[in-house]
Amino acid sequence: MTITTTTRFVSIVGGAFIGLTALGASAATEMPPLPEVTGDKVEAEGNFNIKFSIGTTKSGAQYRGLEYFEKIVEQRSGGDIQVELFPGAQLGDDLQATSALQAGTLEMTMPSTSPLVNMFPKFAVFDLPFLFPKPEMADAVLDGEIGQQMLEDASSKGLVAIGWGENGYRQLTNSQRPVDSPDDLEGLKIRTMQNELHMDIWRTLGANPTPMSFAELFTALEQGVVDGQENPWITIKSSKFNEVQDYATETNHVYTPFITLVSKRFWDRLPEEYQQLLRDAATKMGNYQRDVSRTLNDQIKQDLKDSGMQITELTDEQIKVFQNKLEPVYKNWRDEIGGELIDQIRTKVQQAQAQQ
Incomplete structure (x- = not known):
């Protein structure tokens, strides 16, 4: 595989992920209260708008995480920094917003890592299957030295990366049968993003990966053009896939983070004290947003069960079968992504597992 191949599929991945996150969020239900702001007022010169x-x-x-960020920054700056939130891609999708940061026409955005792989190839590591068996293992990597190094690497090209959040796990649904092993996938037509790595995953599992745009997916499922698809629970519910998919499996096969970015042009105008305030607020926002994400995830999965969808929850032994089956994918993409990074992450995950 070549860098050219990576560039081609990443641009498509980005668009797909942006659409999914924008659509998926509409399914959210009850939100926990915003935490109280702690910490002294930050004294610095100037007034700024974000x-x-x-x-x-x-x-x-x-x-919801952004609302907490806004609360922290405005309160701790004494109102000298005002934050205005623009959800729903009002100012452009993830790639467009990131470009606006580089141009200095937008101050902050928080895309998933998938659209950014073209700019930062190491982010493709997050598309590898079963990299993080549990979300706490993703936390251990992202909140540790590896995550910090990736933030530093992404603090280039007109951007400053200051924190992580959670987009979440992708799950499998289909209309044919329960799936609790790779054998159950044999011959199933599974819609994927137009993404060479993701297609490699499903082909290796024995399925027939069928790339198509997200806009075509519901009709394709309804008409039997494809048997199944894979997306986060929140997207499955909001897109009403449960109306045309009887079976789901909580595979958690790909975990994707969000990354908090600031325009370098804006960052350089901020006093050092306010730069540190934004870093602190981004960390607290990311931790809170993860908690909200995981709470909503459980609520939505239960809603899907209540609607009649049969959800298979895999045992550790069953997951191990999938992981073993997919080891060739790691070999196929090792040089493309960087073997040292993959090894570092997998070692950290093993250490986190041993501590549980």
């Missing part, structure tokens, strides 16, 4: 754009809607976990 336009903060995201692709998801107001009803999602990501937007």
Whole structure:
């Protein structure tokens, strides 16, 4: 595989992920209260306005995190920094918003990592299957030295990366049968993003990966053009896939983070004290947003069960079968992504598992 191949599929992946997050967030339900702001007032010179754009809607976990960020920054700056939130891709999708940061016409955004792989190839590591068996293992990687190094690497090309959040796990649905092993996937037509790595995953599992745009997916499922698809629970519910898919499996096969970005042009205008305030607020926002995301995830999965969808929850042994089957994918993409990074992450995950 070549860098040219990566560039081609990443641009398509980005568009797909942006659409999914924007649509998916509309399914969110009850939100927990915003935490109280702690910490002294930050004293610094100047007044600043931050336009903060995201692709998801107001009803999602990501937007709830932004509300907490806004509360922290405005209170701790004594109102000298004002934050204006723009959800639902009002100011452009993830790639457009990131470009606006580079141009200095937008101050902040929080895309998923998938659209950014073209700019930062190492982010493709998050498309690898079963990299993070549990969300706490993703936390251990992203909140540790590896995640910090990736933030530093992404603090280039007109951007400053200051924190992580959670987009979440992708799950499998289909109209044919329960799936609890790779054998059950044999011959199933599974819609994927037009993404070479994701297609490699499903082909290796024995399915027939069928790339198509998200806009075509519901009709394709309804008419039997494809048997199944894979998306986060929140997207499955909001898109009403449960109306045309009787079976789901909580595979958690791909975990994708959000990354908090600031325009370098704006960042350089901020006093050092306010730069640190934004870093602190981004960290607290990310931690809170993860909690909200996981709470909503459980609520929505239960809603799907209540609607009649049969959801298979895999045992550790069953997941191990999938992982073993997919080891060739890691070999196929090792040089493309970077073997050292993959090894570092997998070692950290193993250490986190041992501590549980």
